[in-house]
Amino acid sequence: KAGFVFGGEGNQFGAVNSKVGKTVTVTYTNLKNSSYKGRAISKMELDVTVKPTSENIQDDVVFGFSKNPAKGIEVAARYKDTNKDYKLDLSLRTRFYDA
DSSP: OEEEEEOSSSOSEEEEEEETTOEEEEEEOSOOSOEETTEEEEEEEEEEEEOTTOBSEEEEEEEEEESSGGGOEEEEEEESOTTSOOBOOEEEEEEEEEO
16 A cells, blocks of 8 residues: 655645555645535545556556645556557545544
């Protein structure tokens, strides 16, 4: 399991190399003006996995994360066969922590 932590000042973007089936956890701390279901939160953890049920992609993948969790994530993967379509199955799990 790989991980990446954002908190305080620093880079606005980060990237993590991973593999199909391996989970990457990104942790956002020191959140300001953030809420979930009307409750203030100060921390969020996000687990991201490219599932083995994905089709026509190579085993190596790259996840891109913004320092701002509202900007979402990016996933980069390469085709095994560029003459065929691919299917990218993702698993996402979030955990929110009270402020």
